[in-house]
Amino acid sequence: MLEIKNLNYSYQKTKVLNNVSFKIEDQEIVGILGPSGSGKTTLLKIMSHLETIKEGSYMIDDLWISKDGIKGDDKSIKLAMSELGVVFQQFNLFPHMSVLENVCLPLKLRTELNQTDIIKQATELLNELGLGERLNSYPHQISGGQQQRTAIARAMVLKPKILIIDEPTSSLDAATSQTVIQLLKQLHQNGLTLIVITHDLVFAKAICQRVIEIEAGIIKADCLADQYFI
Amino acid sequence: MTYWLEILPQLLSGLKLSITIFLITQVVALPLGLALAVLSRGNNPIIKKAISTFTWIMRGTPLLLQLYITMYGIPLLFPMHMDRFFAGAITFIVNYAAYYTEIFRNGLAIIPSGQNQAGQVLGFKKIEIFWYIILPQMFRNTLVPLINEAITLVKDTALLAAIALADMLRNAKEIVGQDLRIDALVMAGLLYLALSYIIVKIGKRLERKFLLEI
Numbered sequence: 001m002l003e004i005k006n007l008n009y010s011y012q013k014t015k016v017l018n019n020v021s022f023k024i025e026d027q028e029i030v031g032i033l034g035p036s037g038s039g040k041t042t043l044l045k046i047m048s049h050l051e052t053i054k055e056g057s058y059m060i061d062d063l064w065i066s067k068d069g070i071k072g073d074d075k076s077i078k079l080a081m082s083e084l085g086v087v088f089q090q091f092n093l094f095p096h097m098s099v100l101e102n103v104c105l106p107l108k109l110r111t112e113l114n115q116t117d118i119i120k121q122a123t124e125l126l127n128e129l130g131l132g133e134r135l136n137s138y139p140h141q142i143s144g145g146q147q148q149r150t151a152i153a154r155a156m157v158l159k160p161k162i163l164i165i166d167e168p169t170s171s172l173d174a175a176t177s178q179t180v181i182q183l184l185k186q187l188h189q190n191g192l193t194l195i196v197i198t199h200d201l202v203f204a205k206a207i208c209q210r211v212i213e214i215e216a217g218i219i220k221a222d223c224l225a226d227q228y229f230i
Numbered sequence: 231m232t233y234w235l236e237i238l239p240q241l242l243s244g245l246k247l248s249i250t251i252f253l254i255t256q257v258v259a260l261p262l263g264l265a266l267a268v269l270s271r272g273n274n275p276i277i278k279k280a281i282s283t284f285t286w287i288m289r290g291t292p293l294l295l296q297l298y299i300t301m302y303g304i305p306l307l308f309p310m311h312m313d314r315f316f317a318g319a320i321t322f323i324v325n326y327a328a329y330y331t332e333i334f335r336n337g338l339a340i341i342p343s344g345q346n347q348a349g350q351v352l353g354f355k356k357i358e359i360f361w362y363i364i365l366p367q368m369f370r371n372t373l374v375p376l377i378n379e380a381i382t383l384v385k386d387t388a389l390l391a392a393i394a395l396a397d398m399l400r401n402a403k404e405i406v407g408q409d410l411r412i413d414a415l416v417m418a419g420l421l422y423l424a425l426s427y428i429i430v431k432i433g434k435r436l437e438r439k440f441l442l443e444i
Contacts (some may be wrong), residue, residue, distance in 0.1 A: 048351045082353055096366045105362060106352045121259035
């Protein structure tokens with residue numbers, strides 16, 4: 001479970017998030033919707049621990065994080081954050097590594113697995129995501145959709161419970177977007193909680209169970225997708 | 231041809247000095263430049279200012295002047311015996327470290343912040359992010375300017391003659407003065423070209439390995 005309480009955030013003097021609170025239960029698919037500049041990316045950065053909380057608090061895996069620090073030691077923070085996978089809008093694949101190496105690196109640095117098992121696990125996951133033919137390709141040699149699937153594989157290889165995916169359709173054509181929808185639904189069926197940050201209403205309607213709409217840093221709506229997309 | 235073979239050992243002895251200074255400079259100045267580049271991207275304004283002042287002075291004044299200051303100026307300020315080889319090596323190291331600092335700093339600056347963020351969200355330690363993600367990309371970004379600097383360094387070793395070190399050019403000049411034949415200068419030119427050729431070849435191989443694969 002992930003929960004945000006009374007979160008306020010400002011860049012210099014501009015308030016980006018204003019008293020934001022919500023709770024995401026296990027195995028939900030939640031869309032965080034809003035136009036550019038609404039605060040979605042800041043929210044992503046806070047949820048993925050890339051920005052420090054200034055006001056309010058954030059809970060992941062029963063570990064509360066607030067501006068006063070984190071109630072837990074480094075090990076428990078690492079454990080809690082490993083419950084979370086993030087796929088960035090620009091994917092942020094490592095350009096000097098092949099598709100396989102991109103997915104192997106988290107296993108190499110975050111697990112005790114030996115090299116053979118690392119390659120085996122990464123290859124299996126990439127095969128599942130339809131990238132078996134592109135294992136040795138470099139990110140610039142594959143399509144946008146394949147890059148995104150590589151980024152999803154890299155985020156999923158440590159088996160997080162929650163996956164945050166930022167603007168998943170921004171650089172994809174309609175056909176590839178459909179493939180991404182199917183893939184995310186499949187991951188959700190396997191028990192994953194999905195947080196989709198997007199301004200693409202069609203995509204959100206196709207996949208989300210619940211919608212949190214954010215505008216100018218304020219939550220405008222938090223309801224079931226069926227109610228939101230009437 | 232016999233004359234060329236006769237003068238070759240003297241030129242090769244000078245070449246040995248040039249190569250020694252080249253290797254010492256590369257081995258020390260590259261990591262020093264990298265360390266300064268990393269420090270210059272930190273948050274300490276005093277360190278940042280100190281490094282930018284250092285690179286400004288070292289890149290803004292002639293290497294020849296720096297050699298004179300190390301060899302002749304410092305012993306005047308602090309009476310001491312200054313070894314010529316030491317003076318040459320230390321000046322080259324400091325001068326090239328300044329250039330490498332700027333090259334590495336630019337190489338680091340153009341790596342998108344998303345690369346660091348990707349490492350962070352995967353739970354990597356800072357040192358792991360630097361070693362596995364940032365450093366290889368920085369190396370790729372700086373490969374071409376580093377090869378250019380290596381070629382310049384080969385040619386700059388000719389300046390060692392200014393502090394009376396028997397480098398290849400100085401030896402060639404002496405041979406020309408003794409024999410009144412230009413051959414030694416031509417041979418020195420060919421040997422410099424051969425050295426540059428080797429560096430270019432190594433550079434091309436590195437480019438093929440690290441640039442064309444991505």
